[in-house]
Amino acid sequence: MNNKELNWIYLFISHIKRDILINSRSLFDIVSIFGFMLLIIILFPMGIGPIQEKLDIVSNAVLWIGLIIAIIPSLEKMIQRDYTNGWLDQIATSPIPLEIVLLAKSISHWIIVIIPLIITSPIFAILLGLEFNQIPWLILSMSIGGLSICFIGIIGAALILGARRGNVLLPVIILPLIIPILIFGVGVNESIKIGLSPLPNLFLLIAFSLIYLVISPFISAILIRIAISR
């Protein structure tokens, strides 16, 4: 391993550490995301009624929609603060590759926001009356899907940098890109429910995550350079 590669890995890890440290000082944000998801999960059975059979049909979809809707408002904050205080300008003009920083940012957002939701997801699953054997698959599919939502989200967050009413714009822009994740993520648990192997849907989910992993750092780096240049 030559010196340059070593530097990049070091950079990557130190940026993840930095983001986790910054976000750990404002734990209220993470708790509010958890509360938001809990609210969505509670509201659905209220609307559907207390009949378990009806709930069984939608429970997987409700969990995923709750996850997506709870995460979307937080995606904007991924780079907004660093953009407004000028940190991103400094990084973009320095020799540090912006792509690595952005990759670190999306992964640290996954660690900060999605991991707590996934750890608490058995609670949501119990609230919606999921079978016990589905919970490991739920955790697996949600962590992979959540990672790709973070990759998409950083593209969306970079798109709306400096825009008016960006927080309204962000969902409109990224929801079409999230739809495949939602379909295959729900598909993992739906196929267990009807007694099929969950692996095909899981593999498709992983494939989509890998595609977004490859394209998202580069596209968002282009977008951030555009945003800084104006």
Add this chain to the structure above:
Amino acid sequence: MFDWLANPNRFNRITNKIQPILLLASLITIILGLYFGLYDSPKDYQQGHAVRIMYVHVPSAWLASGLYLLLAISSIFYIVWKHPLADLMSRSTAPIGALFSLLTLATGSLWGKPMWGTWWVWDARLTSMLILFFFYLGYILLSNAFERKIDGSKSAAVLAIVGIINLPIIKFSVDWWHTLHQPSSLLKFDGPTIDGQMLLPLVLMIIGFCSFASYIIILNVKTKLIEKKCEALILKLNLNEISNIR
């Protein structure tokens, strides 16, 4: 070729010649197509008279996805070669494409009610057309979301390029998933599987819609060019005034 067209004056000169031809062609073909489509073609043995919706539905569906390709290509030109005209091109293409995709969805659901029994099905092709509409919407919203209009151009262009993923999904969704929507009957390796009497009005309508869309887009680009000139003039006048005061 695009370098050559990127000069606004040359663009104006060329399109001044093309525009009347496009308007005339679209009027003639749409009127003829409507005549053949609505009166002088047989009704389908299964669908009855409702098949005539196809003569509007298919051309607008083609245009909805075709215009997205145009939007994406001109966005690529804007990102790579930074021609301001390419930006105007994509800005004027997006609303037209959005309208055509809305028209596709509307005529499709009008046709779906008597044929399938519902206004809307969550079928692969319908869903991907709806997603296409959302991409158009996202482009329009994003490109107008900034204080100065020009600021949004590049970001929106990148969004348009990312959205290309959806196009092949629309094209092949009907072949991949055999759901309610029927497979394509016009573009096939072994020739179209559609009767000649129905093919003629359909082809006429497609030509008419295409030339109409290009006429409107060129008109849109020209309007935006004039707007830009006006803005430049106003800036100039203001500068003169300021210097006079001094």
